[in-house]
């Protein structure tokens with residue numbers, strides 16, 4: 001008999017060693033006891049809660065070990081009943097005897113996810129009786145992290161769901177805080193997009209990234225590659241804008257020595273360089289119609305010939321393409337081949353513009369400042385952040401990066417202030433940011449506004465008057481009235 005209830009001299013905790021007659025495993029042949037090993041003996045109160053289940057918890061524990069990834073068993077009341085070794089290695093021991101609930105551990109919430117505005121995979125599994133998969137941001141050992149969460153309902157004897165198995169796969173390709181991988185974000189729109197990346201990455205489907213310029217399409221293409229089975233082979237980006245016919249062929253397919261003037265040696269093309277890996281066609285919408293057919297042939301036959309060679313070669317790459325153009329409309333207007341469009345867009349992913357993920361602005365600013373030479377150690381003042389939040393960023397994250405780079409050079413101290421941001425960014429809406437929760441009289445509001453506007457224009461009254469749409473004389477009078485002139 002291997003249960004530790006027989007050994008009653010252990011001073012550790014209220015384990016069954018101290019109460020052998022209450023040990024629920026006393027009739028089971030369990031050696032070593034998994035709960036003792038974890039320091040989490042199954043106590044009488046837990047027996048009461050999980051009832052007869054407690055007897056087969058050791059089996060459930062063993063079953064969880066079948067998963068290489070972190071996995072836990074959860075009851076209908078969200079209480080975590082068991083965790084496998086991979087889970088404990090990554091997240092540490094869970095005090096099982098305290099009856100902790102999954103949302104407390106992963107989210108530090110007091111209520112289940114669906115009551116906190118997030119999708120709850122347990123509830124969805126319960127309702128559908130099927131496996132569910134969602135992308136959540138969890139508190140991990142190193143702060144907040146993206147986790148691909150997969151949940152299975154486990155039926156009891158009557159076929160009704162009694163438990164859930166939850167497998168958690170942290171995603172290293174993106175970061176939910178400022179100090180992780182370059183692709184940063186945790187807003188709803190960002191997570192939705194990352195969820196699609198997670199689904200598409202392990203397969204070999206062609207992914208089409210559609211989004212405005214500067215939204216991070218290249219970073220996302222790299223994330224698809226890094227999360228794929230091809231991640232150890234090369235990721236090869238190709239900028240398709242401005243590719244002429246001759247360049248297109250020699251760049252993509254390579255050439256043999258002497259195949260054209262200047263071809264002094266033979267060279268492999270980008271398709272060959274991407275062997276086993278990912279070929280990223282950036283700005284695919286810019287490929288002229290005459291070349292689209294060549295790309296289609298490559299994708300359909302999965303073979304190509306070097307310029308100057310008759311020998312066909314096999315192409316082995318996963319395609320990720322990106323565009324800021326509306327390819328569907330281009331197809332309607334006859335500017336993009338329909339057959340090529342369907343080839344490249346098996347799995348389209350829309351990349352949200354920054355204005356639709358302003359919840360990410362703060363961590364994006366922190367992440368970008370950390371990476372900028374003059375940004376390190378600097379942070380945005382509350383007003384500067386509010387100013388940025390009111391701007392709609394037509395150039396998206398790339399524009400934000402430029403704004404922060406300039407501001408880091410202008411700021412003398414550790415804080416980036418409103419006056420370090422370009423007037424066109426904090427002009428208009430940004431300037432209207434007033435002290436929080438303060439209702440000002442019109443006079444006070446004007447004084448506040450003019451004070452900030454003057455600082456922004458670095459005392460240049462002519463340009464300020466022009467922006468305000470008043471004459472310099474009127475501006476002068478107003479400034480005097482408010483004691484600013």
Ligand SMILES: Nc1ncnc2c1ncn2[C@@H]1O[C@H](COP(=O)(O)OP(=O)(O)OP(=O)(O)O)[C@@H](O)[C@H]1O
Pocket residue numbers: 182183184185211212213214215216217218219220282324364367397398401
């Ligand atoms: N989510 C993000 N987190 C951190 N940095 C980002 C993010 N998205 C974009 N960036 C930064 O913004 C800049 C532009 O990103 P990227 O070149 O990937 O955009 P793009 O959509 O491919 O642009 P274009 O369409 O003009 O080629 C880069 O400096 C990149 O590091």
